[in-house]
Amino acid sequence: MPINLKMPALSPTMEEGTLAKWLVKEGDSVASGDLLAEIETDKATMEFEAVDEGVIAKIVIPEGTDNVKVGEVIAIMAVDGEDAGEASAAPAKAEAPAAEAAAEPEAKAEPEAKAAPAPAPTPTSAPAASDDDRIKASPLAKRIAADKGIDLSTIKGTGPGGRIVKADVEDAKPGEAKAAAPAAAPAPTTAAPAPAPAAAAFETDIPHEETKLSNMRKTIARRLTEAKQTIPHIYLTLDVQLDKLLKLRGELNKALEAQGVKLSVNDLLIKALAKALIQVPKCNVSFAGNTLISYTRADISVAVSTPAGLITPIIVGAETKAVGAISTEMKELAGRAKEGKLQPHEYQGGTASLSNMGMFGIKHFEAVINPPQGMIMAIGAGEKRPYLVDDALGIATVMSATGSFDHRAIDGADGAQLMQAFKELCENPLGMLA
Incomplete structure (x- = not known):
């Protein structure tokens, strides 16, 4: 049986961590005591050691991933001469890691979708309810867009990472998107004002860069x-x-x-x-x-x-x-x-x-x-x-x-x-x- 390598609890209070770096790659043979990965907790970067010997069949969580829960499968190890390819496939279904758990239901649902196309609208209707949440825009830009009746999906952001900022919506004109979905426009007007003061403080034309905060x-x-x-x-x-x-x-x-x-x-x-x-x-x-x-x-x-x-x-x-x-x-x-x-x-x-x-x-x-x-x-x-x-x-x-x-x-x-x-x-x- 393949072994699921899980995110370890490196301190009594640890609930999640960042998988900072893999020290092995798929196909590598490892023995007990070998270093597998570096894991960043809230205070330090610690090394994760192998307990058993085997071959790394699959790396489930890529390095650099934040907020990996303790106990979540991060890799699969083949043992006792197992084929690495088979070992990487079997546990994935049993443990349903996040990446594959999402893909597997789609594969099973595909034949049903052909026979009964009714479920298909379900995923397409979801964005309409949270469309504004999916668009990267500052709260100030959202508020201006709502006041002017501008569909943010038609705006190309010029802020960091493509974020829509104040300057992007100030000169924009309302499009037809508002008429097509009038119910969606009021949502940002009521939801946006609460976080606006904190986020708006970073609305600036001064050259700058944003740095992701470490767990520490x-x-x-x-x-x-x-x-x-x-x-x-x-x-x-x-x-x-x-x-x-x-x-x-x-x-x-x-x-x-x-x-x-x-x-x-x-x-x-x-x-x-x-x-x-x-x-x-x-x-x-x-x-x-x-x-x-x-x-x-x-x-x-x-x-x-x-x-x-x-x-x-x-x-x-x-x-x-x-x-x-x-x-x-x-x-x-x-x-x-x-x-x-x-x-x-x-x-x-x-x-x-x-x-x-x-x-x-x-x-x-x-x-x-x-x-x-x-x-x-x-x-x-x-x-x-x-x-x-x-x-x-x-x-x-x-x-x-x-x-x-x-x-x-x-x-x-x-x-x-x-x-x-x-x-x-x-x-x-x-x-x-x-």
């Missing part, structure tokens, strides 16, 4: 929108003197040079936030409706910018790890994050987040909480500033740190205690190494 970018947009709409954020900012931390970093780097380890300031800040969360456990929490989840370990999600968008690999149990181990692990995770090679357990979870934009010269910003976490620490640039040192005005290296807290789970006073603990650890960094 769609997920970022959805999660950040949900976070800002559903989580009441409270922001707390304080200044942190970094001179002692920078001095300690220099000394540690000299000691670790032989091991090939070079600490960044961010590595020490990860450690400081983890220790602070253990010292102030009321901030190491998640709001879960009718319950509050309190964590006894500090897993720090660290924001990493990648070509596809922001992702947050996790340093698990950062409060107990040496800063050298944190540095090594962070470099490895960040490297694989930028290649889209992180595994789900490496970026899903975490008890709090840290986002550092100091390397871009950003002095201060307020980060959006990464649900279901209860807080995120935003780090600004360290810079020389006038500062009171031992009750005397002097010059010190100072950075601003801003904590964003979920006010449903964390009171302002508790957030303030966390910020103070973080500041104390950074300004007296030997304490974080104990």
